[in-house]
Amino acid sequence: MQGQHLRNAGLKVTSPRLKILEVMESSDERHLSAEGIYRALLERGHEFGLATVYRVLAQFEGAGLVDRHNFEGGMSVFELADRSHHDHMVCLETGKVIEFVNDRIEQLQEEIADRHGYTIEDHSLVLYVRPKSS
Amino acid sequence: MQGQHLRNAGLKVTSPRLKILEVMESSDERHLSAEGIYRALLERGHEFGLATVYRVLAQFEGAGLVDRHNFEGGMSVFELADRSHHDHMVCLETGKVIEFVNDRIEQLQEEIADRHGYTIEDHSLVLYVRPKSS
DNA sequence: ATGTATGCAAAACATTTGCACCTGG
DNA sequence: CCAGGTGCAAATGTTTTGCATACAT
Numbered sequence: 001m002q003g004q005h006l007r008n009a010g011l012k013v014t015s016p017r018l019k020i021l022e023v024m025e026s027s028d029e030r031h032l033s034a035e036g037i038y039r040a041l042l043e044r045g046h047e048f049g050l051a052t053v054y055r056v057l058a059q060f061e062g063a064g065l066v067d068r069h070n071f072e073g074g075m076s077v078f079e080l081a082d083r084s085h086h087d088h089m090v091c092l093e094t095g096k097v098i099e100f101v102n103d104r105i106e107q108l109q110e111e112i113a114d115r116h117g118y119t120i121e122d123h124s125l126v127l128y129v130r131p132k133s134s
Numbered sequence: 135m136q137g138q139h140l141r142n143a144g145l146k147v148t149s150p151r152l153k154i155l156e157v158m159e160s161s162d163e164r165h166l167s168a169e170g171i172y173r174a175l176l177e178r179g180h181e182f183g184l185a186t187v188y189r190v191l192a193q194f195e196g197a198g199l200v201d202r203h204n205f206e207g208g209m210s211v212f213e214l215a216d217r218s219h220h221d222h223m224v225c226l227e228t229g230k231v232i233e234f235v236n237d238r239i240e241q242l243q244e245e246i247a248d249r250h251g252y253t254i255e256d257h258s259l260v261l262y263v264r265p266k267s268s
Numbered sequence: 269a270t271g272t273a274t275g276c277a278a279a280a281c282a283t284t285t286g287c288a289c290c291t292g293g
Numbered sequence: 294c295c296a297g298g299t300g301c302a303a304a305t306g307t308t309t310t311g312c313a314t315a316c317a318t
Binding site: 051054076 | 281282283284285291292293
Binding site: 147149168185189192208209 | 306307308309310316317318
């Protein structure tokens, strides 16, 4: 049961939190907007306020349970932080999100920050792409 | 005169447009928010509506005169598109923005997109950093 | 003259917050 | 019981838009 995840994060086990976790775990889309989660909850018969969804997601983010991404288009998308680090490729035609990792890029980023006297706290790499026409 | 830039972009040469270009060219900060530009204009005695600033920036973006970036923090920053491509490092302590280029990273990105059957239309790489404490 | 630009106020949008009420442990 | 969570509505902050007026060419 994911109730444990919540307890481990120091969060009370409540219905909104459990259901939101459930939606994020079982959704086809790994990357969901707050609104998307809100609608998915409705479809499953759970009517929580949108404000609650936002609050829960913010707490989850703070607890390291989810990552928030700010892709273009003005709204945040959230994904379960159940995998190791990766970056994103967003298809501009279909909206599809592809994940990828490249250790060499990660390493180069570290080197660049280091060279300037900084350490990386966080980073965001997003490729906006289109299917090859060929 | 930068009036030519505007004409080349197919835009009428108007006072707001000229002054906004001027501010962006002469500001200490290369990366400005719409509000920041609005305030800089006021300081120079030009009172245009904030809506105009946004509209002009949107047109400039469309014309390729400026780039818009969506760093964390909810608001866009704009910079003159007068340099070749580069990525950004944002200091979380000071808000300072450092630009950098790394051809190897650029190349790796191309390879990754290509490997997945896509071509890159645009990309965003931002490192959120802190000064090395050492 | 005439198609665009602008100004202002109002709308839109995603997100956050205040506060009274509920609930998990 | 009581700290903390939730619902709702209202506030927020950024950006966009509608419409009447002003301007560049």
